[in-house]
Amino acid sequence: MSTAMSARYDIEAFKKRIDGVKIEENPALVRQKSRDFFWYSPTLKRQLDAVTADIVVSPASEQQVLQVLAAAHDHAIPVTPRGTGTGNYGQAMPLSGGILLDLSQFNAVREIGHGRVVAEPGTVIAALDKETRSHSRQEIRLHPSTYHTASIGGFIAGGSGGVGSIRWGGLRDTGNIIRLKVATMEASPRILEFTGDDIHKVSHAYGTNGIITEVEMPLTPAHDWVDVIVGFDDLRAATQFANDLGEQDGLLIKELGLVAAPIAHDHFKRHRKFIAREQHVVLIMVADFQTAPLMGFIKRYRGAQVLFRNDQLPAEDLKGLPPVFELSWNHTTLRALRDDPSITYLQVLYPFPNQIELVQRIHERFGEEVPAHLEFVKFDGKVTCFGLPLVRFSSEERLEEIMAIHEEMGAPIFNPHRYTLEEGGMKQTDETQLAFKREADPQGLLNPGKMVAWEDPDYDFKSGKNFLFKGLAAQGAG
Amino acid sequence: MSTAMSARYDIEAFKKRIDGVKIEENPALVRQKSRDFFWYSPTLKRQLDAVTADIVVSPASEQQVLQVLAAAHDHAIPVTPRGTGTGNYGQAMPLSGGILLDLSQFNAVREIGHGRVVAEPGTVIAALDKETRSHSRQEIRLHPSTYHTASIGGFIAGGSGGVGSIRWGGLRDTGNIIRLKVATMEASPRILEFTGDDIHKVSHAYGTNGIITEVEMPLTPAHDWVDVIVGFDDLRAATQFANDLGEQDGLLIKELGLVAAPIAHDHFKRHRKFIAREQHVVLIMVADFQTAPLMGFIKRYRGAQVLFRNDQLPAEDLKGLPPVFELSWNHTTLRALRDDPSITYLQVLYPFPNQIELVQRIHERFGEEVPAHLEFVKFDGKVTCFGLPLVRFSSEERLEEIMAIHEEMGAPIFNPHRYTLEEGGMKQTDETQLAFKREADPQGLLNPGKMVAWEDPDYDFKSGKNFLFKGLAAQGAG
Ligand SMILES: Cc1cc2nc3c(=O)[nH]c(=O)nc-3n(C[C@H](O)[C@H](O)[C@H](O)COP(=O)(O)OP(=O)(O)OC[C@H]3O[C@@H](n4cnc5c(N)ncnc54)[C@H](O)[C@@H]3O)c2cc1C
Ligand SMILES: Cc1cc2nc3c(=O)[nH]c(=O)nc-3n(C[C@H](O)[C@H](O)[C@H](O)COP(=O)(O)OP(=O)(O)OC[C@H]3O[C@@H](n4cnc5c(N)ncnc54)[C@H](O)[C@@H]3O)c2cc1C
Secondary structure: OHHHHHHHOOHHHHHHOOOOOEEEOOHHHHHHHOOOOHHHOHHHHHHHOOOOOOEEEEOOOHHHHHHHHHHHHHOOOOEEEEOOOOOOOOOOOOOOOOEEEEOOOOOOEEEEEOOEEEEOOOOEHHHHHHHHHHHHOEEEOOEOOOOOOOEHHHHHHHOOOOEOHHHHOOOOOOOOOOEEEEEOOOOOOOEEEEEHHHHHHOOOOOOOOOEEEEEEEEEEEOOOOEEEEEEEOOHHHHHHHHHHHHOOOOOOEEEEEEEOOOHHHHHOHHHHHHOOOOOEEEEEEEOHHHHHHHHHHHHOOOOOEEEEEOOOOOHHHHOOOOOHHHHOHHHHHHHHHHHOOOEEEOOEEEOOOOHHHHHHHHHHHHHHHOOOEEEEEEEOOEEEEEEOOEEEOOOHHHHHHHHHHHHHOOOOEOOOOOOOHHHHOOOOOOHHHHHHHHHHOOOOOEOOOOOHHHHOOOOOOOOOOOOOOHHHHHOOOO | OHHHHHHHOOHHHHHHOOOOOEEEOOHHHHHHHOOOOHHHOHHHHHHHOOOOOOEEEEOOOHHHHHHHHHHHHHOOOOEEEEOOOOOOOOOOOOOOOOEEEEOOOOOOEEEEEOOEEEEOOOOEHHHHHHHHHHHHOEEEOOEOOOOOOOEHHHHHHHOOOOEOHHHHOOOOOOOOOOEEEEEOOOOOOOEEEEEHHHHHHOOOOOOOOOEEEEEEEEEEEOOOOEEEEEEEOOHHHHHHHHHHHHOOOOOOEEEEEEEOOOHHHHHOHHHHHHOOOOOEEEEEEEOHHHHHHHHHHHHOOOOOEEEEEOOOOOHHHHOOOOOHHHHOHHHHHHHHHHHOOOEEEOOEEEOOOOHHHHHHHHHHHHHHHOOOEEEEEEEOOEEEEEEOOEEEOOOHHHHHHHHHHHHHHOOOEOOOOOOOHHHHOOOOOOHHHHHHHHHHOOOOOEOOOOOHHHHOOOOOOOOOOOOOOHHHHHOOOO
């Protein structure tokens, strides 16, 4: 297959044009860098398992990125950018083979100001924070639970929010990205700069319409966040508590999640001794100087039990314990999946103002088959919750059915079992991103197959069928 | 009157017990220090104009406060605390005469940490911020528009919120005060310390149940806030815009107010040249590094016109211009009142989720008689607005009627024409504050007449009558 692919592109000629840029051609290593966490989904696992690039190219500067893009353009070789490959939907997987543009070496923090930082796209978020913390006790507002591994460019191009979203909303929210520099895919690639609403042209576009070469992000004070776990016997009570806590405007909370029994006890191994099997847990990160008001707040709730506080345990008891945020978001899923490969997950929005009722009704409907996992966030100015519920997988048909029932019940699904922008998101064309792709990638060489509107302008999202990218079939998958 | 008053209390004996503490007995100066901004209200002006203390005492340390309280207690002389006397409802006015406890000399910043500051109660908020800014570019979360004159202790004891409330909610919200130290009014006054929910015992209690001797407040980054004024021809459009802006979770906004035409043009003298008479204006403070996303957001609104940005005017054009927050909150009222003494005001809550509709309906109902002034805030986790509408005053009866109509229409009034805690607030006894008064001020010597529940436990708040404190009558007022 790899040979068949290479035959399609003139990789040798391309290589001559990128002298000085680091490359990798060992097929095993190339295949490894062509993958992400797509295997969370049984559907994507089946569809994408055979996907691989022809070559990995690792530029370490803007100049090298431009050099690579110009050469790839001239030889009509597809380019799929990759940060560190922690996406969950095959976002960074090269469906048409070609060049895997590994940006992880392009990773310096360039400038730190009061409230803002400028960095190269491959900077790992934790590394970025390390610099801003030591510079001026600041940190990034939002990060995925893959804080220690994900790149800032990959987060912006492929992520949506996470830890911090209970305060700041998501990456899509105005103000959460200050400025982006983007390289176009043209004979003479240009560098464009976006601020304000123009940022939406390229953020969360899976790198289909430009390569982010510099980011400017807002910073917020870095506190010594305290991890707190509160237990409840009743799911509804836990949900109400978490929602109310999210509405405390004066409490500086960075993470607010809820995991239904028995998931926490069964899969949070290191925390198991603190959590009974029948306990639903609320996961909280609070600023160190606000533990007293938080404890005052918890006391108001009958049945709320503080199970864990990392600021009150001796150091030896904390050894090996992951931070609470690594029990949250898709780390919850990861821990369950690792123990039990038959588990998969959904991404659900429980819209304000009916979220508490809806969570309860859906929980009652599915019971053990779909254990609840909620992440409370600010969404359009209100507190509500996303769900990343676990699913005890039986078949793809049943998985589709579970999603359809969610939507019928009023809980929109952001489908994590699809590799295209549209099907995983709003199920409609993003005209802004499409228009910018026409301008910045007229040959359609950037991350082919991920933007349905580009591949098949007449595609009917209401058809009930999944979009199948032809390039995938060519790679032997589909 | 002053002689009559003195005859009631043994001021001479008291004075002998407070050696070393600064005092003032000049009747003109004592009378001046016995007043606040009660004259905003025609009702309070009539009722409280004759109020005065017998002596002003200005302790400069906790030890001096304790000395004063013990001596006053032994001689059964009432003590009314005062920060800097910028309250609007006579909160700091000594209705029974006696001692005016001026805390403005007790005003050091004691300790600055990451996210918190410890200060003495008389510290003026702007002075506090000056120290925290130069220490570590931090500032207080919330301040009244009387930033340059109000004390932090007076704000906690008599204020409610203001600039910053669009992000942090009000002072009542969990977490916006970290810790208070309070001196009791007993033979041997004690110092108590409150954190968590216990803070509510003494916050917003008008100093009726303890003297705050130390405060610990949360800090947040001090940015170079940019003042922006946006104009609209249509009030409803302006209200919708402001509400939507308040819901932008990623935009760091510190102030978000709305002043209906023609108030801004008529009374914001220094800004008049930027504002047409028929323009409704939205007043915004945004973090310096977020002007681009704000401008992007404004562009989405047809009819929104950026009238003013202080970051884009030459220095000479800015000379003498007050900051936008001094056009906001009760500074709006002050500017109108100064020009036209027949103007007074209300304090209204437009509850979520009907705020936009309600503002419109009330505006249509009263027209020119009650020009709208809105302050957008976070309230129980949602964005909504308070109103401090102006009222073209005709009679006390009509004023009462206007308030009654507001309540009928679904907009609760926090009556600024009452000097008691209950009538100005929730119109019911605060059991926590009352219980703590029993413990901390068993003789009822602290700020008499302000807590109805103490003076008349059987008072019926639904009677439709105003509470009249008998001590006031004794002072020749009422
Ligand atoms: C355990 C686990 C937990 C997770 N938790 C979260 C979470 O809380 N919130 C969340 O949003 N996501 C989460 N994710 C998904 C993912 O980790 C994040 O979105 C992460 O930020 C992606 O960063 P990355 O560097 O790995 O990007 P990659 O996976 O390498 O790339 C992501 C997308 O961005 C594109 N891309 C990368 N770099 C660039 C660039 N410079 N220019 C243009 N396009 C580019 C890629 O082509 C791809 O489409 C989680 C995943 C796992 C496995
Ligand atoms: C133009 C103008 C604008 C205003 N804007 C706002 C606003 O935006 N938000 C707002 O909330 N208020 C506002 N106010 C009201 C007032 O300015 C504030 O509440 C201010 O914080 C009061 O502080 P002060 O030091 O003047 O308190 P004072 O008026 O001196 O006292 C207020 C109350 O606190 C008590 N007190 C004072 N110090 C202590 C202490 N150490 N211990 C116990 N009790 C004490 C007093 O007895 C009194 O009851 C405004 C007033 C004006 C005139």
